[in-house]
Amino acid sequence: MLLRIGHLSTFYHTAMLLMAEKSLCSNIDAEIAWKLFGTGPAIVNAFEKKEIDLAYVGLPPAIIGIERGVPIICIAGGHIEGTVMCGRQRYRGYPEIERLDDILRQFSGKTIGVPGKGSIHDVILQQSIRNAGLGQSVSVRNFTWADMVLEAIIKDEVAAAFGTPALAVSVKQYTGGIILYPPSLLWPNNPSYGILVDKTFLHNNTTLIQQFLRSHETATAYIRTDPDRAAEAIAAHIGFIDVSFVRETFAISPKYCAQLTEEYIDSTMSFVKILYELGYIRKVIDSDQIFDCSLISKIHTEPEHYSNGIAAA
Secondary structure (H helix, E strand, O other): OEEEEEEOOOOOOHHHHHHHOHHHHOOOOOEEEEEEOOOHHHHHHHHHOOOOOEEEEOHHHHHHHHHOOOOEEEEEEEEEOOOEEEEOOOOOOOOOOOOHHHHHHHHOOOEEEEEOOOOHHHHHHHHHHHHOOOHHHOEEEEEOOOOHHHHHHHOOOOOEEEEOHHHHHHHHHHHOOEEEEOHHHHOOOOEEEEEEEEHHHHHHOHHHHHHHHHHHHHHHHHHHHOHHHHHHHHHHHHOOOOHHHHHHHHHHOOOEOOOOOHHHHHHHHHHHHHHHHOOOOOOOOOHHHOEOOHHHHHHOOOOOOHHHOOOOO
């Protein structure tokens, strides 16, 4: 049996830990074929082409795919509040400037970089610009690969960026940059990523998917309770980042759990409305078209862990 899993380069998703610590997958009765993608929309396209069975995806691109008929459904969470605004120190950020609207006004006439159109980072940026009443005065540049956003900041091709906590750490290390607005304030409870699965594959392989979810839940607990050792495993697997980089990324956005909480689902449904208003989807869809909580509710029976954060150093 082959389980084809799509993932991003986002190393704090449990995909990296499962690849780094293969023993975490010992209960899965299948060979796992991991496939790397540049953005969430690219993963949804792969689902549509039947190239993958399961994936780590931000919920906005998944919603866009579901609305156009891609037969996928979210069966677990993983992380919340995974979008952050960052840039060079020449700009002022929180808490010096308390309101996001006022921070964004510094970028009137400038360009902000963000991963692919329809990604969760893109949707949060687009809505933030709308909320600030900035209209077309702030330009948005989307990048095919999320990693290209850092290069654009280094080259001053964009003035700031919306992206992952790892991007914020990279901007700090390579440009002396700063977090302009933290993930906990940018969009509370936003669904950083979820576990999406092809509906037919789920129907035909429910036991296998349950096995994967147990490994996924174990890995989220690993990050929460032993972040230093998890960081060591991830850094060793990737090879070109150090442990402190991973650990700092965990600290910037520390809310990990596999459960699909009411807050997670409510936040996702607010994205549905915004995606419709932005013209990314043609109609509003219901939560039962996006979520199937039945499996993770059996596997994760205790209260949610997002609010616990990660263990102190």
